[in-house]
Amino acid sequence: MVHDRRLPTPLLWNVRIVDRPPREQATVEIEDGRIVTIGDARGDPPAGALDCGGRTLLPGLIDAHIHLSSDVSRSPGFGPPEPLHGEEPRRRELGYFVLAKTARVLLAAGITTVRDVGCYDEEAIVLRQAVELGVVEGPRILSCARIISATSPGGGIFGTMYHEADGPWEMRRAVREQLRRGADYVKLMATGARSVERENPEPAQLTREEIEAVVDEAHRLGVRVAAHAEGLEGTRFAVEAGVDTVEHGLSLHREPRLLELMAERGIVLVPTLSTFHDLAERFTDDFPSVLVEQAKRQLDEAYRTLAAARDAGVVLAMGHDSGPPGANAIELVRMAEGGLGAAAAIEAATRGSARALGLEDEIGAVERGKAADLLIVDGDPLADVRILNDPARIWRVLKNGDRCAISSTWSALASESCGSAQASSCGASRPARRSR
Numbered sequence: 001m002v003h004d005r006r007l008p009t010p011l012l013w014n015v016r017i018v019d020r021p022p023r024e025q026a027t028v029e030i031e032d033g034r035i036v037t038i039g040d041a042r043g044d045p046p047a048g049a050l051d052c053g054g055r056t057l058l059p060g061l062i063d064a065h066i067h068l069s070s071d072v073s074r075s076p077g078f079g080p081p082e083p084l085h086g087e088e089p090r091r092r093e094l095g096y097f098v099l100a101k102t103a104r105v106l107l108a109a110g111i112t113t114v115r116d117v118g119c120y121d122e123e124a125i126v127l128r129q130a131v132e133l134g135v136v137e138g139p140r141i142l143s144c145a146r147i148i149s150a151t152s153p154g155g156g157i158f159g160t161m162y163h164e165a166d167g168p169w170e171m172r173r174a175v176r177e178q179l180r181r182g183a184d185y186v187k188l189m190a191t192g193a194r195s196v197e198r199e200n201p202e203p204a205q206l207t208r209e210e211i212e213a214v215v216d217e218a219h220r221l222g223v224r225v226a227a228h229a230e231g232l233e234g235t236r237f238a239v240e241a242g243v244d245t246v247e248h249g250l251s252l253h254r255e256p257r258l259l260e261l262m263a264e265r266g267i268v269l270v271p272t273l274s275t276f277h278d279l280a281e282r283f284t285d286d287f288p289s290v291l292v293e294q295a296k297r298q299l300d301e302a303y304r305t306l307a308a309a310r311d312a313g314v315v316l317a318m319g320h321d322s323g324p325p326g327a328n329a330i331e332l333v334r335m336a337e338g339g340l341g342a343a344a345a346i347e348a349a350t351r352g353s354a355r356a357l358g359l360e361d362e363i364g365a366v367e368r369g370k371a372a373d374l375l376i377v378d379g380d381p382l383a384d385v386r387i388l389n390d391p392a393r394i395w396r397v398l399k400n401g402d403r404c405a406i407s408s409t410w411s412a413l414a415s416e417s418c419g420s421a422q423a424s425s426c427g428a429s430r431p432a433r434r435s436r
Contacts, residue, residue, distance in 0.1 A: 013045040015057035019366040030372045033400035060112025060373035062353030063328045065270045065319020068116040068124040070095025075323030099127045102325045103138025109326040112373040112399050113140040118147040118161045125182040145183035148174045153198035168213035175217040185224040188214050190234035204234035215241045245356045250302040259312035268356040269309050270319035273334045276302050307339045317356035318349035329389035342385040372401035
């Protein structure tokens with residue numbers, strides 16, 4: 001029997017809403033998991049209300065680019081310690097406990113929805129089922145199943161994260177196979193990956209015809225398409241083919257016409273600044289020097305594209321693409337400090353990310369009729385956006401109007417998951433992996 005530990009919250013009293021428009025001393029009434037009224041707090045709170053004492057309320061944060069995986073090589077201190085020679089072999093199933101912990105920590109940090117953009121062995125789909133069935137508390141999860149790639153060196157590194165295909169008709173079949181695996185949307189590799197030594201991320205990896213086949217087949221079947229895009233040629237092919245989101249997109253500043261086209265068509269950019277910081281600064285000893293130097297150049301381009309996309313009116317979304325789980329809002333901070341400012345960065349992590357996922361009618365805003373996925377924090381994130389990445393400032397997290405039982409323990413979870421500077425891995429019996 002599954003015991004539901006969630007706590008219903010019918011009325012939030014005396015909150016400062018940070019959304020469009022901002023509102024002071026407000027009330028938010030919740031019924032059947034949805035926001036039904038937003039009003040003014042006058043007098044004393046009624047019985048049963050959660051008195052928020054003027055704290056800040058904003059939509060639950062949405063991470064539009066995450067790799068849900070039991071591999072924690074980019075999450076130092078999060079999983080089990082490194083295995084020692086001669087110790088008892090670790091079972092593959094240990095990874096599912098890491099996934100469960102990941103789900104709990106994400107939700108406790110105020111991340112109420114995530115879009116998995118590639119994992120090993122469809123682990124994200126398993127975790128999605130566990131959350132939906134109430135086995136473990138966690139965020140809403142969307143998954144692409146496996147990433148559609150051309151036959152490539154990356155396929156030899158990322159293994160079951162990829163589905164390799166060649167030619168337009170194989171691409172169409174690959175789309176159908178991801179849906180069979182349980183995908184909510186489709187992701188393709190328009191270019192090679194910056195983390196693979198034998199791939200050059202500048203030229204297109206898929207041909208224009210292959211990308212068009214993926215987009216046409218996915219849209220025909222009613223699902224969205226995300227494109228990994230680093231170099232300009234593959235990015236151009238993806239944008240012109242009509243993908244729904246561009247992941248990374250660092251080269252877009254070189255061709256302003258593409259940014260204008262994205263703004264016109266509503267194509268969302270997920271700039272993933274943190275992943276470039278990782279390879280250029282954080283994990284420099286783990287990659288060949290040629291990739292580290294390349295990442296330094298890409299980091300500069302990523303920030304230039306962020307500013308250019310902002311100026312062109314492109315919808316932006318938050319995608320951490322890093323670890324450890326729970327530290328996701330550092331991406332929001334980097335977007336703010338990289339030129340967006342706090343208000344626009346928060347909008348990217350809420351409304352913008354909801355657009356990226358195709359869920360803008362369901363989540364991402366404090367509005368009547370929307371799901372009550374909400375985050376309440378101590379302090380004013382418009383004045384200091386780093387509040388959103390501080391576990392001590394997370395006061396309550398609601399998902400579908402239910403107060404998450406784990407939110408009160410977030411500080412302890414965060415200290416456990418983020419406090420160690422020593423790299424660790426799950427240690428299950430598989431080859432070392434690098435996140436895409």
